[in-house]
Amino acid sequence: MTVRPWRWRGDRTVHRDRWVHLRAEAWETAGGTLLDPWYRLDWPGLVHVVALTPEDRLVLVRQFRPGAGAAILELPGGMMEPEETDPVAAGRREFEEETGYAAGSFRLAATLRNDPAHAGNLIHAVLAEGAIPGGAQALDHGEEIAVEELPIATVLAGLAEGVIGNANHVGILLLALRAAGRLSF
Template identity: 35%
Template sequence: MRKLMIKPWTILESHQTFRDSFLSVRTDRCQREDGHVVPTYHVLEFTEWVTMIPVTDDGNLVLIREYRHAGGVVLLGLPGGVMDTGEADREAAGRRELREETGYTAREMIPVGTCFPNPAVQNNRLHYYLATGCTKTHAQSLDANEEIEVLEMPYADFLAYEGLDVQHALHAAALFYTERFFSKHPGKRP
């Protein structure tokens, strides 16, 4: 495979065009290595995200069902969320999100992968954790805009992802990372 010599663009100008507590939009004027100027490039700036693949000792996934307004869909998926500003411990953030959204606590958190959700327009990374030994220990502690139903499903049923009516690409990626982990550690498979 031939290695390409593409280089990162040089930022000639950059300014923040929007900011709130959830995201920031930065608008850059850039120049490529070949001299071409990209006059306007918008970047969505987010904090890091964490998503858990929570598994009970019975081999069930702890899943959430919630309305996703941008897509206009009710989605069955995995718990997770944003790391709060200043929050540096990814595992702790994952444990917090799992407890808040589902009321479950994990015995063990295993990092299984990290990706860029959409590096064409976003600057953040998403960290996946296989959360094993999950048990219900708390009541949900939802944010004001969250409305989440919690359920359990056998891992194998959720793995048949193409059978779900609505699919979340980042949750499909979670299954990829989890299956890759299980191929190396078959004794951990539910």
């Protein structure tokens, strides 16, 4: 079976601010079914950093996430600033701000789509190697972030139990660890 593209029939803005643009779109499937509204949420590109210390530990952050109603363990990272075009530089900035760590090298490990059914933004996986404490955190207004270091094996063993609370971060972690030569698949 060949999957045929849908036809875009229009959109209207539901909400727009500096963080998100929510649109109600109208799409017609190849079979003629009109889907209106089809909600699309766009926000800036995201960068998440898989940072490895010289001792093969992961530098992670724990912060409260309202959607989860809990403080969860995640990869450092966040939204790219409007003027940023280089995800590696944005990843370095986010990593240093959130953790206070520095790293010997940063490189792009993968670029993925966040939620292709309902979002247009990309997520960039940045691999940082040689991460060491380098100074104080420079947190944004409203951020409260605890930094934790965990052995790679501990994190990998706990993935199925939710040690990393964000599903996107799990995929990014696995791809970056493969790029670092720590996993094979």
